[in-house]
Amino acid sequence: xxxxxxxxxxxxxxxxxxxxxxxxxxxxxQSCGMSGDAPIEAKLQRRITGGFMVAVLLTFLMGFxxxxxxxxxxxxxxxxxxxxxxxxxxxxxxxxxIEVETSARTFALxxxxxxxxxxxxxxxxxxxxxxALRHLAxxxxxxxxxxxVLEPQVRAALDLAESMVIKRRQRHAVPGARDILETERLMxxxxxxxxxxxxxxxxxxxxRTQRTETGRRLTSLIIVAGILVGAGSLAxxxxxxxxxxxxxxxxxxxxxxxxxxxxxxxxxxxxxxESEIAxxxxxxxxxxxxxxxxxxxxxxxxxxxxxxxxxPRGAERLYGFNAQEALGILSHDLFxxxxxxxxxxxxxxxxxxxxxxxxxxxRKRDGGIIVVSSAWxxxxxxxxxxxxxxxxxxxxxxxxxxxxxLAVQAEELxxxxxxxxxxxxxxxxxxDSMAEGLVAADETGKFVLWNTAAEKILGMGxxxxxxxxxTEHFGLFLNDTVTPFPSEQLPLxxxxxxxxNTSEMFVRNHKLVEGAWIEVSAGPRKSKDGVVCGGxxxxxxxxxxxxxxxxxxxxxxxxxxxxxxxxxxxRAANKELEAFSYxxxxxxxxxxxxxxxxxKLLTEEFGPTLDPGAQHYLDRIQAGTQKMGLLVDELxxxxxxxxxxxxxxxxxxxxxxxxxxxxLEPDIQGREVQWVIADLPLVDCDPVLVRQIFQxxxxxxxKFSRARAPAVIQVSHQEDTEDGQPVFMVRDNGxxxxxxxxxxxFGVFQRLHRPEDFEGTGIGLATVQRIVQKxxxxxxxxxxxxxxxxxxxxxxxxxxxxxxxxAATAGGQS
Amino acid sequence: xxxxxxxxxxxxxNQDDMDLALHALRRGNLANNIFVVRDGExxxxxxxxxxxxxxxxxxxxxxxxxxxxxxxxxxxxxVLKQAKGDTRTRTIPIVIMTSSKEERDLAExxxxxxxxxxxxxxxxxxxxxxxxxxxxYWLVTNQAPVADGSKQLAGATxxxx
Numbered sequence: 015x016x017x018x019x020x021x022x023x024x025x026x027x028x029x030x031x032x033x034x035x036x037x038x039x040x041x042x043x044q045s046c047g048m049s050g051d052a053p054i055e056a057k058l059q060r061r062i063t064g065g066f067m068v069a070v071l072l073t074f075l076m077g078f079x080x081x082x083x084x085x086x087x088x089x090x091x092x093x094x095x096x097x098x099x100x101x102x103x104x105x106x107x108x109x110x111x112i113e114v115e116t117s118a119r120t121f122a123l124x125x126x127x128x129x130x131x132x133x134x135x136x137x138x139x140x141x142x143x144x145x146a147l148r149h150l151a152x153x154x155x156x157x158x159x160x161x162x163v164l165e166p167q168v169r170a171a172l173d174l175a176e177s178m179v180i181k182r183r184q185r186h187a188v189p190g191a192r193d194i195l196e197t198e199r200l201m202x203x204x205x206x207x208x209x210x211x212x213x214x215x216x217x218x219x220x221x222r223t224q225r226t227e228t229g230r231r232l233t234s235l236i237i238v239a240g241i242l243v244g245a246g247s248l249a250x251x252x253x254x255x256x257x258x259x260x261x262x263x264x265x266x267x268x269x270x271x272x273x274x275x276x277x278x279x280x281x282x283x284x285x286x287x288e289s290e291i292a293x294x295x296x297x298x299x300x301x302x303x304x305x306x307x308x309x310x311x312x313x314x315x316x317x318x319x320x321x322x323x324x325x326p327r328g329a330e331r332l333y334g335f336n337a338q339e340a341l342g343i344l345s346h347d348l349f350x351x352x353x354x355x356x357x358x359x360x361x362x363x364x365x366x367x368x369x370x371x372x373x374x375x376x377r378k379r380d381g382g383i384i385v386v387s388s389a390w391x392x393x394x395x396x397x398x399x400x401x402x403x404x405x406x407x408x409x410x411x412x413x414x415x416x417x418x419x420l421a422v423q424a425e426e427l428x429x430x431x432x433x434x435x436x437x438x439x440x441x442x443x444x445x446d447s448m449a450e451g452l453v454a455a456d457e458t459g460k461f462v463l464w465n466t467a468a469e470k471i472l473g474m475g476x477x478x479x480x481x482x483x484x485t486e487h488f489g490l491f492l493n494d495t496v497t498p499f500p501s502e503q504l505p506l507x508x509x510x511x512x513x514x515n516t517s518e519m520f521v522r523n524h525k526l527v528e529g530a531w532i533e534v535s536a537g538p539r540k541s542k543d544g545v546v547c548g549g550x551x552x553x554x555x556x557x558x559x560x561x562x563x564x565x566x567x568x569x570x571x572x573x574x575x576x577x578x579x580x581x582x583x584x585r586a587a588n589k590e591l592e593a594f595s596y597x598x599x600x601x602x603x604x605x606x607x608x609x610x611x612x613x614k615l616l617t618e619e620f621g622p623t624l625d626p627g628a629q630h631y632l633d634r635i636q637a638g639t640q641k642m643g644l645l646v647d648e649l650x651x652x653x654x655x656x657x658x659x660x661x662x663x664x665x666x667x668x669x670x671x672x673x674x675x676x677x678l679e680p681d682i683q684g685r686e687v688q689w690v691i692a693d694l695p696l697v698d699c700d701p702v703l704v705r706q707i708f709q710x711x712x713x714x715x716x717k718f719s720r721a722r723a724p725a726v727i728q729v730s731h732q733e734d735t736e737d738g739q740p741v742f743m744v745r746d747n748g749x750x751x752x753x754x755x756x757x758x759x760f761g762v763f764q765r766l767h768r769p770e771d772f773e774g775t776g777i778g779l780a781t782v783q784r785i786v787q788k789x790x791x792x793x794x795x796x797x798x799x800x801x802x803x804x805x806x807x808x809x810x811x812x813x814x815x816x817x818x819x820x821a822a823t824a825g826g827q828s
Numbered sequence: 829x830x831x832x833x834x835x836x837x838x839x840x841x842n843q844d845d846m847d848l849a850l851h852a853l854r855r856g857n858l859a860n861n862i863f864v865v866r867d868g869e870x871x872x873x874x875x876x877x878x879x880x881x882x883x884x885x886x887x888x889x890x891x892x893x894x895x896x897x898x899x900x901x902x903x904x905x906x907v908l909k910q911a912k913g914d915t916r917t918r919t920i921p922i923v924i925m926t927s928s929k930e931e932r933d934l935a936e937x938x939x940x941x942x943x944x945x946x947x948x949x950x951x952x953x954x955x956x957x958x959x960x961x962x963x964x965y966w967l968v969t970n971q972a973p974v975a976d977g978s979k980q981l982a983g984a985t986x987x988x989x
Contacts, residue, residue: 603927603950608844611952615851643950650929 069247076240083233090226097219100150100157101212107143108208110136111168115201118175122182122189133179137172144168156214164207171200312386312407316345318400332386332409334379345405349376360390365400368392376407384411449554451532454539455481456548457510463550471532471555473525481507489523505536509549512538518556531557602646610639648777651706655784658703662789665701667694667708667742671729674708681716686723692730695740699809703785710778711744711805717772718803719748739791739808747802751795759795782807835861835967837890839871839907841899848952849894849925849959856960858967863890868902871895872910875917886916892966893922894959897933905936912941919973921966925959 117133120126144165151157174197181187189197312332315324325340333340333349340348346357352375353360364370370390377383386407393402445452451468453476455461461476469475477487482501484490490499499519501507508515514537522529536551613635621629671691712727719725728745751759751766758764760783765776782805786793790810797803836858840846846864853862865871873879875893877886893911897904904924911917923944924937937945946962949955 603948604842604845606950607927607948607952607955608848610950611848611851611955612844614952640951646950654931 072243076236076243079236080233080240083229083236086229087226087233090222090229093222094219094226096150097215097222100147101215101219103143103147103150104208104211104215107140107147107164107168108205110140110143111171111204112201114140114175115171115197118179119189119194119197122178122187122193125182125186130179130183133175137175140168140172151211154214154218157211160207160211160214164204164211167200167203167207171197171204174200312409314340314345314405314407316403316405318403320344320346320403322348323402329407332378332384332407333376339379349374349378351376364390364392364403373410374407384409385414386410451553451555452550453506453553454548454550455506455510457546459507459510462548468553471530471553472521473523481510487523489521489526491520491522493518493520495520495522495529505534505553506549506551509536509538509551510546512546514538529557530555531560603643606639606643606646610636610643613639645775645777648775648781652777652781652784655703655706655781655788658700658788660788661700661702662698663700664696665699665704666696667699667704670701670705671708671712674705674712677709678712678716681713685716685720685725687716687719688724688726690726690728690730692728694729694731694742695733697740697809699789703788704809707782707785707807708744710782714778714805715744715746715748715803717748717774718750719746720772721749722747739810741806741808743804743806745802745804750799750801750803751797752799753797756795756797760793834863834888834890835892836863836963837871837874837893838862838864839866839868839893839895839899839904840864841866841896845896845948848955852956852959853963855956856963858960858963867900868904868907871899871907872902875907875911875920876914889917889920891921891972892963893920894962895922895924897924897926905933905940908937908940908942921970921972923962923966925962 113136114133117129117136121129121133144161148158148161148165151161174193178189178193178197181189312328313326314322314329316322321342322340322345323342325335325337329340330336335348345351354372354374360370360372368391370388372388374386374388375383376386387410388408389406391404391406392400393404395401445463445465446467448465448467451471452463452465453461453468454463459481460478464476472488474488477484479487481504484504484507485498485501490504491497492499503517505515505517514535516533516535518531518533520529520531532553533556534551534553536549538546539548539550541547613632617624617629617632617636624632668691671694675689708729712729715727716725719727726747728743730743730745732741732743749767755766758766760779761776764780765774767774783793786807786809791808793805793807795803795805836853838846838849838853840849850862850864863874865874870880871893874881874884875889877884895904895907899907904926908922908924911920911922918941921943922941923946924933924942925946925948926933927948929947934945943966944962946958949958
């Protein structure tokens with residue numbers, strides 16, 4: 015209801031509502047900074063309260079009017095019925111008086127008793143009726159007065175009636191005419207009084223009925239008027255509500271708009287303030303910087319003679335001189351200034367341009383040398399004459415040093431970078447020029463290196479795929495060339511797991527249709543802290559090598575086949591040789607024997623008959639057969655040495671030598687021979703063959719020292735030689751030999767002497783050499799004509815490598 | 829052929845060798861009871877009393893066989909092998925006289941049970957001495973086992989000369 019009241023109020027003064035609202039909103043806008051509009055609200059409040067009071071009053075008035083009218087109507091109705099009741103009572107009393115009179119007179123005339131009882135009843139009723147009437151009309155003094163008249167009249171009537179009744183009953187006297195007349199007169203009086211009373215009541219009735227009617231009409235009028243007023247009020251209220259809703263909506267929209275505007279304004283204001291603050295802060299920073307610069311910038315002023323005339327604290331801080339020490343002093347002397355160019359040039363520039371800038375080297379009061387960035391500004395007086403020089407010096411020593419350090423560092427950096435680049439380039443060119451493929455992967459299997467050879471060998475470049483896909487992508491197969499290489503066994507995969515490994519595989523893919531064999535060596539890649547962080551695999555195309563190996567294998571097989579064939583042939587040839595040796599032994603010796611035998615028999619049986627010439631020839635035949643027999647025997651012996659299986663074991667050589675000397679005893683007969691035999695070591699050798707060595711060498715020694723007396727034959731050994739073998743020596747003091755023929759000494763049938771001087775077959779030393787070689791040793795000789803000869807040999811026992819070929823090629827038999 | 833007690837069986841195919849051997853034996857007065865066969869087959873027939881020598885008796889074996897190795901038909905080694913492989917002939921002393929000094933032959937011969945192995949020297953004097961001493965040793969010095977059966981003197985002695 016309150017808003018309606020308010021709107022009713024607004025409605026009552028429409029022109030006020032807009033400004034009021036504006037005032038309201040304006041007040042709200044201003045509320046942040048100012049107090050509210052209490053007078054307006056109070057006024058409004060007052061209006062609302064006044065309206066409310068009027069409405070309540072009106073309603074009460076209407077209600078009270080209705081209530082009063084209703085009350086009046088009820089009262090009037092009461093009074094009307096009261097009037098009717100009074101009138102009825104008057105009538106009844108009148109009637110009853112008449113009945114009492116009538117009945118009393120009748121009884122008096124007739125004497126009939128029943129009438130008496132009726133008379134008695136009515137008589138009591140009349141008395142009560144008069145009392146009731148008096149009670150009913152108590153409010154009306156006029157009626158009371160009339161009752162005062164009526165009552166004696168009634169009583170007189172009743173008394174008369176009684177007196178007649180009593181007379182009758184007591185004397186049976188009939189009422190006379192007088193009584194009747196009296197009665198008539200009393201009755202008329204009563205009737206007149208009651209008629210008056212009735213008329214009075216009728217007037218009252220009419221008046222009351224009229225008044226009730228008026229009240230009813232007034233009430234109706236008031237109700238109608240009230241309804242009309244209520245309806246009007248409702249209509250007005252609705253109108254006002256609608257207006258209020260509109261106004262309120264407009265107001266809200268306006269509020270929203272205004273709010274937005276306000277916020278925008280607040281934002282703008284805030285931004286403006288912020289930027290203002292920033293600007294101010296920057297300005298402050300600049301000021302601070304400037305202050306610092308000014309603080310650190312060292313300025314002083316000197317006159318044109320360079321005498322210091324202004325020396326601020328900044329300059330003092332920089333140089334350490336206080337004003338007393340500096341003022342008036344030539345600044346260049348004070349600072350021991352070192353100029354970048356001659357001072358004259360500097361001053362000339364200063365005079366020409368008014369400024370000069372450059373770097374100077376100054377000495378401070380404490381002797382410290384500083385580099386300053388110096389700016390000179392020339393001040394002129396009003397006539398334009400130069401008077402002052404403002405010199406601003408900034409200590410850039412630290413900066414200079416830093417610059418120098420930086421320069422050094424930069425240089426170092428540049429150098430190391432260049433080195434790195436050089437190395438990188440070198441590595442790259444090495445990697446690219448490598449015939450070996452080199453690939454590296456990180457721990458996830460991502461390739462980080464793939465040189466050109468790798469691409470060439472595999473036919474493709476690095477692929478960005480997981481190790482599980484490598485086998486298929488690159489076409490990697492096991493040695494059978496068809497089974498895919500198991501991914502988890504790939505060398506690089508194993509390397510990434512930390513296993514160094516090497517394997518061969520076959521590569522065949524769409525780029526390498528023919529396929530290629532590669533040999534891969536892979537190893538884990540480790541970081542500085544030793545953690546495996548990938549793997550490196552190096553591989554090379556071994557297709558050609560494989561082919562070569564295969565070819566070599568084939569050649570080998572072929573060779574082996576040929577060797578086997580050749581061996582078989584050799585065996586056959588050897589057999590043939592053996593057979594030949596056998597034949598030589600048997601068949602050649604047999605005829606020799608026969609020649610020898612028969613020539614001997616000829617001499618024995620026919621000698622005396624032969625002439626001396628024939629006998630001589632027979633002797634020559636004998637000698638020839640003997641010589642040939644010896645040759646054949648020695649040749650077969652030589653062949654036999656070659657075929658002899660070496661049976662080496664530690665042997666005592668001194669006993670061998672002693673045996674040989676014993677065998678040679680016949681040759682010593684009649685000669686003076688001095689044997690010098692050293693203690694010989696126990697050596698691994700075949701004593702049967704070594705015996706032949708000593709036999710041949712000692713026989714030779716004896717033979718060629720035949721002319722010496724004494725012949726000195728020495729057998730000794732040297733322990734330490736270059737190949738760790740003891741060297742045995744047989745030396746004689748015989749005729750010796752010329753060293754230029756030394757090569758011929760060990761050849762078969764090679765002889766250095768005429769047969770008539772020294773017998774021999776030229777096979778002995780060849781046999782020695784064969785035996786020494788069979789032992790894996792060496793034999794050599796030293797000699798000088800007429801100064802004797804020395805033969806040296808070693809026995810590399812067990813070294814039979816060279817002996818087999820001898821065994822294979824040599825054959826023969828004695 | 830009726831062969832009585834025999835001193836030496838000479839197995840030699842070569843006429844010259846045979847002559848020289850017989851000469852040497854004769855010089856040594858050992859040529860009284862010498863029988864010569866010219867090849868291995870004949871030697872085996874003789875030793876095993878068969879073929880042309882079927883009338884011979886095992887009871888009268890030769891006191892010494894001088895056996896050359898290189899023989900026609902069956903070589904000396906085979907003759908040796910069979911002679912030494914049979915209990916009837918095993919006790920007959922067999923001396924190989926050959927030009928060969930092959931170790932293989934030497935070893936093989938001794939393995940087969942040869943009683944002596946001699947290489948014929950080229951020099952005739954040496955040859956003669958050797959033959960003489962071998963004959964003397966086996967016929968005179970050496971004590972042969974007592975042979976079964978009665979000793980019969982050979983009715984005929986082969987002497988080619």
